[in-house]
Amino acid sequence: xxxxxxxxxxxxxxxxxxxxxxxxxxxxxxxxxxxxxxxxxxxxxxxxxxxxxxxxxxxxxxxxxxxxxxxxxxxxxxxxxxxxxxxxxxxxxxxxxxxxxxxxxxxxxxxxxxxxxxxxxxxxxxxxxxxxxxxxxxxxxxxxxxxxxxxxxxxxxxxxxxxxxxxxxxxxxxxxxxxxxxxxxxxxxxxxxxxxxxxxxxxxxxxxxxxxxxxxxxxxxxxxxxxxxxxxxxxxxxxxxxxxxxxxx
Amino acid sequence: xxxxxxxxxxxxxxxxxxxxxxxxxxxxxxxxxxxxxxxxxxxxxxxxxxxxxxxxxxxxxxxxxxxxxxxxxxxxxxxxxxxxxxxxxxxxxxxxxxxxxxxxxxxxxxxxxxxxxxxxxxxxxxxxxxxxxxxxxxxxxxxxxxxxxxxxxxxxxxxxxxxxxxxxxxxxxxxxxxxxxxxxxxxxxxxxxxxxxxxxxxxxxxxxxxxxxxxxxxxxxxxxxxxxxxxxxxxxxxxxxxxxxxxxxxxxxxxxxxxxxxxxx
Numbered sequence: 001x002x003x004x005x006x007x008x009x010x011x012x013x014x015x016x017x018x019x020x021x022x023x024x025x026x027x028x029x030x031x032x033x034x035x036x037x038x039x040x041x042x043x044x045x046x047x048x049x050x051x052x053x054x055x056x057x058x059x060x061x062x063x064x065x066x067x068x069x070x071x072x073x074x075x076x077x078x079x080x081x082x083x084x085x086x087x088x089x090x091x092x093x094x095x096x097x098x099x100x101x102x103x104x105x106x107x108x109x110x111x112x113x114x115x116x117x118x119x120x121x122x123x124x125x126x127x128x129x130x131x132x133x134x135x136x137x138x139x140x141x142x143x144x145x146x147x148x149x150x151x152x153x154x155x156x157x158x159x160x161x162x163x164x165x166x167x168x169x170x171x172x173x174x175x176x177x178x179x180x181x182x183x184x185x186x187x188x189x190x191x192x193x194x195x196x197x198x199x200x201x202x203x204x205x206x207x208x209x210x211x212x213x214x215x216x217x218x219x220x221x222x223x224x225x226x227x228x229x230x231x232x233x234x235x236x237x238x239x240x241x242x243x244x245x246x247x248x249x
Numbered sequence: 250x251x252x253x254x255x256x257x258x259x260x261x262x263x264x265x266x267x268x269x270x271x272x273x274x275x276x277x278x279x280x281x282x283x284x285x286x287x288x289x290x291x292x293x294x295x296x297x298x299x300x301x302x303x304x305x306x307x308x309x310x311x312x313x314x315x316x317x318x319x320x321x322x323x324x325x326x327x328x329x330x331x332x333x334x335x336x337x338x339x340x341x342x343x344x345x346x347x348x349x350x351x352x353x354x355x356x357x358x359x360x361x362x363x364x365x366x367x368x369x370x371x372x373x374x375x376x377x378x379x380x381x382x383x384x385x386x387x388x389x390x391x392x393x394x395x396x397x398x399x400x401x402x403x404x405x406x407x408x409x410x411x412x413x414x415x416x417x418x419x420x421x422x423x424x425x426x427x428x429x430x431x432x433x434x435x436x437x438x439x440x441x442x443x444x445x446x447x448x449x450x451x452x453x454x455x456x457x458x459x460x461x462x463x464x465x466x467x468x469x470x471x472x473x474x475x476x477x478x479x480x481x482x483x484x485x486x487x488x489x490x491x492x493x494x495x496x497x498x499x500x501x502x503x504x505x506x507x508x509x510x511x512x513x514x
Contacts, residue, residue, distance in 0.1 A: 110384075
C-alpha cells in the first residue's frame with residue numbers, strides 16, 4: 001500500500017452516512033481526494049467535519065457508505081488491517097492531543113517506538129530531526145504543558161509526520177490561534193505539502209486558511225456537501241448559503 | 250400530571266437499565282481483556298513501568314498501613330488474651346490474623362485508593378483529551394498498551410505487596426508488644442509461625458492477585474468510559490475507588506469461604 005500515482009484518488013468517500021442517537025451528522029457524503037492534492041473541508045461548527053475525519057481513520061464507524069484509502073476499503077476492516085492503513089495516515093488533532101506524560105521529543109518518537117526497529121537514541125535523533133522541520137528543535141526536552149498552543153500544534157504535526165505518511169488529515173489546525181501563528185501554521189502545511197506531496201484533507205471553518213492552502217474546497221452543511229470546487233469558484237458561487245459563508249468568514 | 254409514585258418507578262427503571270448496561274459493558278470489556286492479554290504484541294516495557302507504578306510507589310503506603318494495623322492488632326489482642334489468661338497465644342494470633350486477613354485486605358484497600366483512583370483519573374483524562382484516540386491514530390492498540398499492562402501489573406504486584414505488608418505488620422506487632430513486655434524477636438517469630446502451615450500462607454496471599462485483577466479492571470473500565478471533561482474525570486476516579494473497594498470486600502467474603510472449603514485441614 002503506497003501513494004497512488006498523481007491524479008488517481010488517494011481517498012474516495014462514497015455515500016457516507018453517520019448519525020448519533022437519531023441525529024444525522026453526515027448524509028450521503030461523496031468526496032474524492034487525488035494523490036498529492038489538498039482538499040479543505042469548510043463548514044460551520046457542529047456540521048460533522050471532525051466526525052468525517054474520524055471516520056476516515058476508523059476511530060468511528062459509519063452507518064453506511066464506503067471509504068477507500070490508498071485503494072483499500074476501510075469500513076468494516078479488521079482491527080489489525082486498520083492499523084496497517086493508519087501507519088500511512090497522519091492525523092493532526094484539533095487540541096493537539098499530545099501525551100502529557102511524555103516530553104515533546106518522546107511524543108514525536110512515540111509512533112517510531114512501535115513501528116520501526118530504531119534504537120532509543122536513533123528515535124530521539126529522528127524525533128529532533130522532524131521537530132526541526134516544524135521549527136521546534138529547541139523544545140524537544142520540554143513537557144507539553146510547558147509550551148504554547150501554537151507550539152503544541154507544531155508538535156502534533158511533527159508527531160503525525162513521524163511515520164512519513166502518504167495522507168495527512170488535519171482537524172482545525174489553526175483553531176484558537178492568533179492570526180500570525182495561524183498564518184505560520186498554514187505556511188508550514190504548505191511547505192510540508194510541497195516537500196512530501198502528500199494527499200491531505202484539512203477541516204476548518206476559517207476561510208483565510210482555505211484560501212492559503214487549498215487545491216480544492218468542499219463546503220459541508222447539515223451533513224451534505226453543498227459545494228465542491230476551487231476556492232475561486234467558491235468565491236463566485238451564487239448559492240445563498242455558500243456566498244453567505246464566504247462573506248461572513 | 251404523573252403521580253410521584255409513577256415518577257419514582259420510572260426513575261428506578263431507568264437506574265436498573267443503566268446498571269444492567271454497565272454490567273453488560275463490563276462483561277464485554279473483561280472478555281476483550283482476556284483476548285488481548287494472551288495475544289501479541291506484548292508491551293513488556295510498559296508493563297515494567299506499570300509494575301513500578303503499582304508496586305514500588307505503593308510500597309511506603311502499604312508498609313505504613315500494615316504497620317499501623319500491626320500495632321492496633323497487638324494492643325487489642327493482647328488486652329483480650331490477658332483477660333482470658335491466654336497471653337502466650339499472642340504471637341500466633343498476630344501472625345495468623347495478619348497473614349490470613351489483615352495483610353491481604355489492608356494491602357488491597359490501600360492499592361484501591363492509590364492505584365485505582367490513579368488509573369481511573371489518568372485514563373479518564375487521556376480519554377477526554379483525545380490522547381487515547383491519538384494512540385489509535387498512531388496505529389497502536391491503546392487497549393493492549395494501556396489496559397492490559399495496568400491490569401497485569403496489578404495482578405502481579407498485589408501478592409508481592411501483601412508479603413511485604415505481612416512482614417511489616419508482624420514486625421511492628423512484635424515491636425508494640427515488646428514495648429509493653431519485653432519479648433525477643435526470634436522467640437516471638439518462632440512461636441508465631443509454629444502453627445502456620447503452607448495452607449495458611451499461600452492461598453491467602455495468592456487471593457490478592459484476584460484483588461489486583463478487580464482493582465486494575467475497574468480502574469481501567471471506569472477510566473476508558475469517561476465522558477464530560479474534568480467533571481467526568483473526577484467521577485471516573487471516584488467511582489473506580491468506590492467500586493474497586495466494594496468489589497474487593499465482596500470478593501474477599503467469597504474467597505475466604507472458598508479457601509476454607511478447598512484447603513480444609
